[in-house]
């Protein structure tokens with residue numbers, strides 16, 4: 001095979017991000033923390049040395065207990081965090097309203113059956129936008145965690161979609177610059193969610209009052225939990241110019257949301273996600289490659305980060321694999337419709353076998 005020239009060190013073209021929750025103490029629904037607490041704000045100093053420059057936030061990651069604070073106190077704390085980020089050379093990528101914790105959102109936030117609880121959700125969303133604006137951050141992420149139902153008969157789904165659209169329009173009106181990035185997920189914590197795939201998110205974007213400012217964030221594991229191929233989901237969003245960010249990770253079959261290391265369950269699937277991102281020039285407009293990966297509970301240490309650096313380096317190895325893939329041979333095999341040969345060639349390429 002005749003290989004085209006490969007540049008093995010183009011990692012500078014990609015910028016990486018993660019959220020503070022990705023350095024965790026190992027608690028899961030069945031057991032408590034297994035590692036000592038690593039203070040939240042000490043995490044900022046780890047980003048750059050680990051090769052990351054984007055920070056993803058929940059609103060209360062920026063301002064703990066923001067519900068109990070006055071607008072002035074919220075702004076004061078936000079400006080402290082902004083200074084900490086500037087001192088470390090970090091960029092805030094997005095802020096997400098954590099609408100799945102509070103007691104008011106047990107039955108959903110924007111789609112709750114209770115008008116009082118929906119008002120709470122809107123109030124919290126405004127606070128989140130205020131924090132994003134004060135951080136000089138251009139996007140909020142809506143992971144619509146509890147916008148779904150535990151039993152389908154409990155809510156009117158058509159009304160729920162109308163409420164989601166109304167909220168999106170309210171956000172667009174509240175701030176004339178902010179972008180909304182919807183992170184779809186089909187289930188967990190609900191039984192069934194209302195915006196399970198990027199197709200649903202893109203439809204909401206087009207139905208909104210400013211489609212240009214409504215985009216998507218695709219997480220590998222979430223696409224897999226919907227029984228879909230993550231690279232095709234990314235390609236769909238890219239075809240609509242609506243892939244604002246990604247949460248790369250992996251998932252071993254249809255079970256709880258695992259947030260495994262990128263490529264850890266399906267290396268070929270990971271290769272295809274990188275291939276789709278590369279081919280579309282993802283990142284060239286400043287988009288970050290986000291890693292939403294969880295450290296194994298068995299891992300020892302104080303501030304464990306190997307899952308992040310390993311996932312990042314796996315991504316970069318796969319970038320090399322994409323760039324060194326023989327496109328001429330690929331074109332010939334596609335032309336000849338010899339997909340048996342194409343599959344073997346891909347697998348050998350991934351294994352480093354000539």
Ligand code: 3MF
Nearest residue numbers: 096141142143183219257292
């Ligand atoms: C849930 C997730 C979340 C979101 C985050 C930002 C823990 O399945 O993936 O990460 O990405 O809350 O919206």
Ligand code: MG
Nearest residue numbers: 183219247292
């Ligand atoms: Mg995620």
